[in-house]
Amino acid sequence: MDPLSIGLVYDLLGTAPADPDAPPDADVEYEPEATVAAMASAVRALGHEPVRLGSARDLLQAVASGTLPELAAVWNVAEGYGPRNREAWAPILLEMAGIRALGSDALTLSLSLDKAWCKDVVAAAGVAVTAHGSVAAGQALESVELPGPYPLFVKPRWEGTAKGIGPGSRVEDAGALERAVSQIHARYRQPALVEPFLPGAEYTVSVIGHRPPRALPVLQRALERETGIGLHAVERHAAGRPLEHDLPGDLDADLEAALVAQALRAFDALACRDFARVDFRLDAEGAPRFLEINPLPTFAPDGSFGVHAELLGTTLDALLGEVVHEGLVRLGVVP
Numbered sequence: 001m002d003p004l005s006i007g008l009v010y011d012l013l014g015t016a017p018a019d020p021d022a023p024p025d026a027d028v029e030y031e032p033e034a035t036v037a038a039m040a041s042a043v044r045a046l047g048h049e050p051v052r053l054g055s056a057r058d059l060l061q062a063v064a065s066g067t068l069p070e071l072a073a074v075w076n077v078a079e080g081y082g083p084r085n086r087e088a089w090a091p092i093l094l095e096m097a098g099i100r101a102l103g104s105d106a107l108t109l110s111l112s113l114d115k116a117w118c119k120d121v122v123a124a125a126g127v128a129v130t131a132h133g134s135v136a137a138g139q140a141l142e143s144v145e146l147p148g149p150y151p152l153f154v155k156p157r158w159e160g161t162a163k164g165i166g167p168g169s170r171v172e173d174a175g176a177l178e179r180a181v182s183q184i185h186a187r188y189r190q191p192a193l194v195e196p197f198l199p200g201a202e203y204t205v206s207v208i209g210h211r212p213p214r215a216l217p218v219l220q221r222a223l224e225r226e227t228g229i230g231l232h233a234v235e236r237h238a239a240g241r242p243l244e245h246d247l248p249g250d251l252d253a254d255l256e257a258a259l260v261a262q263a264l265r266a267f268d269a270l271a272c273r274d275f276a277r278v279d280f281r282l283d284a285e286g287a288p289r290f291l292e293i294n295p296l297p298t299f300a301p302d303g304s305f306g307v308h309a310e311l312l313g314t315t316l317d318a319l320l321g322e323v324v325h326e327g328l329v330r331l332g333v334v335p
Contacts, residue, residue, distance in 0.1 A: 004048045004072035004333065006324070007099070009090045010036050011055050011078050023187040025236065029079040029161040035300040039075060042320035048072075056080055056089035063097050072333050073100045075324060077296050084158035084190070085110045087296060102327035104272045104295040112270055112293050113158045115193050122290055125269035127262050129290045130283075133194045137185040141178060148196035154180035157191040160294055162233035164188050170197050170227050198289055200282025201249025202230055205263035206297065206304055208275050209326045213267055215260040216308045220249045221279075249282065259288050266293050274327040277304060 016027035040050035051069060053059055056078045062068040074094055080086025088106035095106065104112075112118050119129045131147035134157055146152065152171050156164035164184060171177045177194070184192035202221040207213050222231040222245040231245045249255075263278040270293060277297035280288040299305050301316055309319045328334045 005051050006043045006048050007051045007053045007071045007074035008039055009053050009076040009078045025163050028163050038301050042317050045317040046321045059093050075102045084114050087113050100331045103274050108271050112295055122266045122269050127266050127290045130195045135181050135192045151197040153195045153197040154192050156184050156188045157193045165233040166237045167227050198281040198283050202281045203259055205259050205278045207267045208323050210330050217311050218256045218259050220247050275323055
């Protein structure tokens with residue numbers, strides 16, 4: 001087979017649109033150069049040619065100007081910027097241009113980014129979720145039925161990569177709740193999602209492939225010791241000072257099987273394709289509860305897929321190449 005041209009669509013750190021009102025973590029979902037290099041390397045390892053296309057805005061310009069090269073498929077990880085449909089920008093443009101894309105489509109990306117709607121959909125499919133309430137700007141807190149007793153947890157309704165989450169996201173009383181909700185409204189210009197704070201260990205499950213999709217080894221996430229919030233969310237607020245953390249979970253075979261089953265059910269309920277990462281936390285009884293799903297997981301060498309490659313005794317090139325090849329098979333690009 002002759003080499004195929006595989007487009008790469010992505011947002012690089014430091015390239016978010018200039019916005020004087022942007023929060024300090026505005027581009028935290030964007031990727032380092034190392035991620036794009038890893039994606040390109042995996043495509044080359046398959047014998048194909050990676051073509052860097054840039055962001056969804058770059059893609060729009062190329063489509064509009066007629067300068068988009070001929071491509072067999074596109075591997076998209078672009079997050080966009082701003083509204084809750086931002087992750088759908090690239091897939092919609094590719095669909096309009098008649099170009100096949102790896103990964104989930106626009107509807108799945110938009111639905112999964114809206115954490116409240118996402119929880120409702122996966123709950124209807126039998127996935128155990130936390131109760132939740134959504135507070136819009138200008139809405140009185142007294143009109144919202146709180147999802148449980150304190151402590152509660154507050155975060156933006158449609159963000160990912162722990163964007164908008166910090167030490168103050170865990171709230172112990174009504175005053176702290178009002179401050180956290182107001183901060184979400186002011187900084188992120190969207191509703192605040194309020195959930196119970198779950199006291200147990202946190203796990204993430206990466207799902208890849210099709211016919212059927214399958215889970216990679218379950219990973220436990222470190223928790224910052226003082227707040228009990230995921231270390232990955234809190235450390236960016238630590239101004240360089242070291243934080244103590246714990247890994248409180250005991251991942252036995254029964255728990256891993258339960259996490260995998262719930263992750264695959266969520267993946268299927270949201271019609272995800274080719275790859276996604278599903279996050280869970282254990283409740284007070286030790287039962288897993290769905291937190292969110294990310295159909296645009298990072299492929300950075302130091303991210304979860306890099307850890308998976310090491311655990312599986314393979315290389316990141318080989319693991320990502322497997323993901324890409326199976327996606328190309330699904331699309332009918334290769335036999």
